Amino acid sequence: MLDSLPPPDWQDPEGRVFLYKGDCREILARLPEGFADAVVTDPPYGIGEAAKNNKSRSCLAASKDYGIRHWDDSPPPPKSFEEMRRVSHEQVVFGGNYFAHLLGPTSSWIIWDKDNGKNDFADCEIAWTSHKRAIRKITWRWQGFLQEPGHPREQRQHPTQKPLGVMRWVIERYTEQGSVVLDPFMGSGTTGVAAVNFGRRFVGIEVEQDYFDIAVLRIADALSLTNAHVVSNKRPNVSRVSNNAPSDTPLLDEIARREAEGTQ
Numbered sequence: 001m002l003d004s005l006p007p008p009d010w011q012d013p014e015g016r017v018f019l020y021k022g023d024c025r026e027i028l029a030r031l032p033e034g035f036a037d038a039v040v041t042d043p044p045y046g047i048g049e050a051a052k053n054n055k056s057r058s059c060l061a062a063s064k065d066y067g068i069r070h071w072d073d074s075p076p077p078p079k080s081f082e083e084m085r086r087v088s089h090e091q092v093v094f095g096g097n098y099f100a101h102l103l104g105p106t107s108s109w110i111i112w113d114k115d116n117g118k119n120d121f122a123d124c125e126i127a128w129t130s131h132k133r134a135i136r137k138i139t140w141r142w143q144g145f146l147q148e149p150g151h152p153r154e155q156r157q158h159p160t161q162k163p164l165g166v167m168r169w170v171i172e173r174y175t176e177q178g179s180v181v182l183d184p185f186m187g188s189g190t191t192g193v194a195a196v197n198f199g200r201r202f203v204g205i206e207v208e209q210d211y212f213d214i215a216v217l218r219i220a221d222a223l224s225l226t227n228a229h230v231v232s233n234k235r236p237n238v239s240r241v242s243n244n245a246p247s248d249t250p251l252l253d254e255i256a257r258r259e260a261e262g263t264q
């Protein structure tokens with residue numbers, strides 16, 4: 001199925017995951033009609049989140065500073081939504097409330113209740129879906145160092161990273177076993193990790209090199225690939241993602257450790 005796509009910048013040995021580093025406005029135009037069963041994505045909302053210093057509005061803890069970027073200064077153009085529909089059969093779009101004028105009415109919103117206590121952050125995020133279903137809700141705590149209890153703690157490597165638990169919930173319920181999932185705004189690759197966790201094939205696109213590199217490492221880790229494969233296929237820049245605390249990807253830590261020791 002993925003054989004019909006243009007050569008990716010990274011793929012796994014079995015051809016289940018294709019990742020493109022580039023602008024999805026250009027790459028989507030090269031992808032065939034209807035090749036993906038589902039788009040599951042979290043586009044820029046156009047609210048300047050990446051240009052904030054992300055210091056906490058909560059009194060609980062200081063947030064990580066991800067630096068100033070501009071990818072969230074404007075939302076994707078209408079053409080990108082047309083392209084997502086052209087290349088896929090179903091769509092789940094986080095931040096759908098920002099794009100409702102482009103996506104149209106639906107019976108099938110997803111409400112993510114962040115269960116984040118008393119602060120001035122939004123209580124919920126909303127995803128638009130093309131499905132013909134009732135509105136569904138997932139509660140998953142995600143605010144600063146507060147994360148859903150009873151699940152492995154996640155290392156945040158992207159300023160608007162989604163919790164893996166939320167994306168797993170979406171993939172399990174809104175896509176089929178073995179189907180092809182596309183995320184044209186993949187960021188740190190959370191959709192891709194969730195997709196491979198549930199035996200889906202995955203195509204991801206990301207314009208920023210360091211986020212792309214993080215996505216490669218996280219998805220390779222989810223596929224249990226060896227360091228050698230990741231590095232030989234396309235060597236990610238691990239130094240930029242390994243400056244901070246230990247990550248939630250043992251593979252990433254291992255590559256960073258070897259690089260620091262000069263053994264790679």
Ligand SMILES: C[S@@+](CC[C@H](N)C(=O)[O-])C[C@H]1O[C@@H](n2cnc3c(N)ncnc32)[C@H](O)[C@@H]1O
Binds near residue numbers: 022025161206
């Ligand atoms: C909201 S973030 C996605 C975060 C992701 N859900 C995660 O868990 O890491 C949107 C991403 O889209 C990327 N992006 C913005 N414009 C893009 C474009 N034209 N083509 C590809 N990626 C783009 C940004 O760099 C950013 O990483």
